[in-house]
Amino acid sequence: MLKKLKLLAATAVLTVAAGTAMAFLAAGTAMAFPDKPVNYIIPFNAGGESDVSARLQQPYFKKLTGQDLIIQYQAGAGGAQAWSVLNDQVGDGYTIMGTNLPHIILQPLLQDPGYKTDDITNIYMFHFTPDALLVRADSKFETVQQVIDAAKAAPGSLTVGGVATNTANHIANQLFTNLTGAQLTYIPYTGTGATTPALLGGEVDLLWGYTTVAAGQGDKVRMLAVAQDERHPLFPDVPTFKELGIDMTGGAYRGIAVPSSTPEDVRKELSDIIGKINADPEFIKEMEQAGFAMLNVPYDKVGAFMEERKKLYEDIARQLGSLK
Structure with a gap:
């Protein structure tokens, strides 16, 4: 009888120990995410603002998680080539993708x-x-x-450059007209690499650009608001603009998305990691020095x-006569 009791006691101890070990391993697994490098797909070419901000995030991601953030590029169709296949990726948290507004709202609205x-x-x-109205120095x-x-005094006589149509720049121009009654003739260009020379070369009187453009051009340009x-x-x-009585706040927004099959807990974990990076004083300093907000x-x-952004962009797209 004594031997049987000892055997039962030993079995109970082993069972508790095994349960504790399993709980520890489960907790360790949850806490270990990510336990391998994470692929970060940028839906544009290298060198753009999405790439610049991702490069700034890289070392902070490594510091927080111990894992590398591997940046890859999948450019095409203004980002649509990558976004259209996002949900084909494995939803395990190890593939994330940059997203941009107004792109991911306007593209499906218009086509x-x-x-x-x-x-x-x-x-x-x-x-x-942030959107910014710039002129030459x-x-x-x-x-x-x-x-x-x-x-x-002369509606339409002033020309203002911007990136393409149905973009953040185009939207900014329409909002400016709505709020001030000032009509500027909007001239679309293929990208920021073309708009800045157009302003500096005198092709346009003004430019709808961003704070990043002003940061890059220094004393060659003057930012009015x-x-x-x-x-x-x-x-x-x-x-x-708000200080001047013009209720304009906005620009080109950037974020991070995951495949729709990604579990809720992994989504939240990734969100927490990005939030911690965003709260790092050194990261904030680097971003603001580059002109980001x-x-x-x-x-x-x-x-x-x-x-909230959908409603704004849909209203503007309707004014621009762009809705499909």
Whole structure:
């Protein structure tokens, strides 16, 4: 009988130990994510703003997780080539993809890019490049009000460059007209690499660009106003449109998405990692020095953020006569 009791006691101890070990291993597995490198697909060519911000994120991702963030490029169709196959990727958290607004809202509104906006599972929106109205350093325009007055005196006589049509720049121009009554003639270019020379070379009077353009051009350009709630730290002397009584806030927004098959806990874990990177003072400093503006929209708030942007972009697209 004593031997049987000892055997039962030993079995119980082993059972408890095994259960504890299994719980420990399970906890360890959860805490270990990610336990291998994560592929970060940029849906544009190398060298653009999506690439620049991803490169800035890389070392902080490594510091937080101990794993590499491997940047890959899948350019084509203004990002649609990559977004249309996002959900074909394995949803294990080891493939993430950059997303851009207004791209992923306007593209499905205006055409059939192979995906719908709701197909994209964003887990964090982490920054934006604020719209900015720029002129050459030697321009006669020193304030936004001077531009408004000149445009109202001769509607359409002032030309303003921007990247393509149905883009953040095009939207900014329409919003500016809606809010001020100033009509500028919008001239679309193929990209920021073409718009800046157009401004500096005198092809256009003004430019709808971003704070990043001003950061890159230095004293060659003058930024008249920026579409932020508060002044950009890199440009403390440049007013916001809101300060001038023009309710404009926006630009090109960037975030990170995962395949729709990615489990909820992995989505939240990735969102938390990006949030921690975004909160790092050194990372914030580097981003702002490059002209970016910080944005913090985690996974549980992305849905509401996207709905608000959808309404704005759809209204503007209707004004531009672009809805399909």
